[in-house]
Amino acid sequence: MKWRSLPAGTVAIATGVIFFLSAIGAPGAPAAMASVVEHTFVVRQVKMTHLCKETLATVVNGQFPGPAIEVTEGDSVTVHVVNQSPYNLTIHWHGVKQRLNCWADGVPMITQCPILPNQNFTYRFNVAGQEGTLWWHAHVSFLRASVHGALIIRPRRGASSYPFPKPYKEVPIIIGEWWDMDLLKADWGIQQHVIDPYFNASTINGKLGDLYSCSGAVEDGYLLDVEPGRTYLLRIINAALFAEYYLKIAGHKFTVVAADANYVSPYTTDVIAIAPGETMDALLVADADPGRYYMVALPNQSPLPDPQGPTLITRGIVQYSNKQRAADGGGRPSSDIAVSPEMPDQHDMITSFYFHGNLTGLHHPQHLEVPKHVDERLFITLGLGSICRGGQSSCKRSENNESVDVATMNNFSYQQPAVATPLLELHYYNTDNCVLSMLQELPDKPPRVFNYTDPALILPGPKEAKLEPTSKATIARRFRQGAVVEVVFQGTAILSSESNPMHLHGHDMFVLAQGEGNYDATRDVPRYNLVNPAVKNTVFVPRLGWVAVRFIADNPGIWYMHCHFEFHVSMGMVALFIVEDGSTVDTFLPAPPADFPTCGHDHNVMSNEFYPI
Template identity: 45%
Template sequence: MKLLLAFWLACAFSLLASSLASAVIVEHTFRIQNTTIKRFCKEQVIVTVNGLFPGPTINVREGDTVIVHVLNEGPYDITLHWHGVFQRFSIWADGPEYVTQCPIPPKGKYTHKFNVTQQEGTLWWHAHATYLRATVHGAFIIQPRSGQFPFPKPYKQVPIILGDLYNSNVEDITAEAQVSGGGPNASYAFTINGLTSDLLNCTEDETFKMKVKQGRTYMLRMINAALNNDLFFKIANHNFTVVAVDASYTERYDTDIIVIAPGQSADVLFTANQPNGSYYMVASPYVVNLPDFDTNIARGTVIYDNALPSSEPLMPILPPFNDTDTAFKFYTNVTSKVGAPHWVPVPLKVDEHMLITIGFSLELCDSKNASNKTCAGEFGDRYSASMNNESFAIPAGIKMSMLEAFYNNVSGVYTTDFPDKPTLNFDFTNLDNAYNKSLLYAPKSTKAKKLNFNSTVEIVFQNTAFLEGQNHPMHLHGYDFHVLAQGFGNFNNDTDRAKFNLVNPQLRNTVGVPLGGWAVIRFQADNPGVWLMHCHMEDHVPWGLAMTFEVGNGPTPSTSVPPPPTDLPKC
């Protein structure tokens, strides 16, 4: 018996040592800089990391430590966010400006250091200041530490970053948003891995090409980095199998189309099982209730090894741009793979119930600024956005981030009275209320919802019809959440709870809340600090479609927010 015990202890220590030995430090230097690129036969200046668009791919294994030295050699303030990385007890590395840190000024620097634990799959990183993420972004890929997937290992893994390209630099984009009182003008073109479509003028050599071998299975690590568009994605004559979303494994879901909202990611298998030839891969916009949008598509080519150089690629049949049925089917049919690595069961006891209305609103323009070009919204007022009739804004003249205020117990930077439900109860999705002046105006505020450490939170996101509304992909920093249900109309607490999936709902960090509909999420607040939750349509954030959670410290120093790093940027 003692020999058997000694044997098992030796095995356990061996496994532990092997596990610890397998974890490494992955270190990068990111130089933020202006870079000249050539698109559409002309040069333009964009902000990049290390001169690359998209930026460098970070490859790690679960359990690794990541160190990124950010050197701001560009002309603008910037922060970087590691989208979907939990940042467990490393919140100072999360990145959203004025929430967890002040921006890195030109000629400034900051080192992000964090562990990547309890998750694997495809995530991404991007700028989190003004519209800089249009060109400052890249893939963040977490390989399983064991090297084994819960599905047959693919022949190759290929990052596919869907984005868009604007015909001006980022400051011009921001200026457009300020002048219009809304978001930037429609992008000039959608992109696949930074390259445009050969459908556009002067772009024949500016398209993404993917070589494949017949019979091989490839994993596309897909990311939607576009500023303001959900996207459809198809490859002519090929089908897909979804195996993960937002770095969480799923049951295999077979489909001929991928639908992906801004901020979301997906791991998708496809087998090169067609005759030798060439096939277009296409990203096209999914848009509802937006009259002015980019009607272009991004088009790359899948080329079989033995395809003739003269072979004309086949084009897939694309859905209508407003095909909500297809989008909703995809978004709701994916389920988690129970028992897969890092799978988390749904917490059944709920401590905090919240109903959060999300949508557009207005901000009054008084007589002093009525002639201001930003006062170009309905009724001569400024466009805005809100959650529970609170429109998020950082106060002018702020001297520290919200997280610094939390850590140092400084008052006056934000309050903790974000409401659990809307101030008024009304028919949220009724278009008769779209221009109801008694409901449209929301005050600017900097508010957080206070949560106890380890409490479980359930949120019903209810989209509104204000100003006729839009889809809203809602992203929560610091956590994954279970998506229990999604639907249309007003959420009905008596009947819609029967639709909750409490067995194998998908785990995500970004959920699409449909126009005229709702989504329900649930998460456990076991990561202390001040965490941002916001719409990932980039033009909705400066309008105010955001709020924060203040999650209290745990009972021990190891479950509390650590001291800030010495090089944390100052406001």
């Protein structure tokens, strides 16, 4: 892969970001207003020390989290990725719709060849028709734990056009995890069910916070300075692999105004629930007594008998500026001891259920109407199962070493196809017979009906044993161009009762309803919100519950649909949604870029050393 020469007229600046006027613009906007925003991402391993241990961390430009990409609606983005790490990797632009541009979606061996070590690749895409907070991350193995960053899209007309009070400042808040083990080894251990890896600390903007220490010295925490009376727009991202988080700031409330780069009706709350993959935009008014207040992020988890991990809380400080505090005199606390919020219990899942249920869409110029007619309906159960090791047809199960636990959708666990050319290229060049021979159709419903949320299924036993065996295949579902698809995701209790944040690439979804227990169409369809549902790219399926969504399959290509808990991805909770071409230019996938690379032969692109199979 060769470096592309930069376009004539570009001017490099010290930060590595390049802006220039372009003829590319948002629909209806003057062409000269749009820019090309250009970055270079150098991915390499650097030594970082936390918790008294030096760790080789894979990061972008030496930063954890990586650099933020800040653009305006309608801009084009060019990112040169230079891979100086020892791993194959790709970058996924999470939530960017990639309209007619599936080639830039960044899924290895689906949309592109992985970027090999010591090679480079350039992504080009636009952000027309989108506003808000998105993010980018590695889409290979567990590497997104350290290879990620914010992608912020501001309105073309400026901050004054926000459908909420103009904030004084905008502040990215990235919740993540610190791992002191090799991330590829963690992924392999999950797949093979031979180790049970877990992160070492939670982070806010890469900082572990003062709940963690090394030889008595506390770790640095994130510090947000605020001025009394000012309004701050927090752009909150959950980049963690393993947990949904509760976020609170003592003495303050949030007004949630957007989720997944879609505006929502303003919702005031003292706690934000945010699952891996989700983004939330929330207004914070600095209206408390001047002082210091803890910002706390707590990972929640399903209660026993589900497996339990350590409760790794992290916290930063919201601090009223020293100047303002001094001027305020007796109005501030007599000490600098920070005030702590009262957090939900780590096993409290109902707070998340109500938080997500209270999000509704906001009517504004870009608001889309919910399609009333449905062309296809899918009922997809999400859970765990097992397959026999070594391809055997029979084996002992129930967590026996003869079997391997897998994650499933309608009793199928996804298997990466053994191909030398990405599936999107095979699909585009009319070699669909080849593609079809490798794919197993994702069925409309699970193979059997049962009490999906029966708690007795969590532990091995007679009921569970009948449901545990599953199949491994490259599961996919084809949709005609423009089809309206309704999906009900049903959580199950098989071997685990965990929730599932389900992310669909290339499309947004209308979140029509959610519920606890088993979905019942007769009871639940009349409760659908067809007027102002929240619009999301990552929908949170509650523990032992369900969520109903609707989307329009109008973006041709092959798109990943998967859980955003990384252990579920590694275990196979993935399906491919294939959207066929239409008959017009704006419904037909263009050819790949002229310099789109082919997969090299100097490394086996399907090798476990670089890419999980």
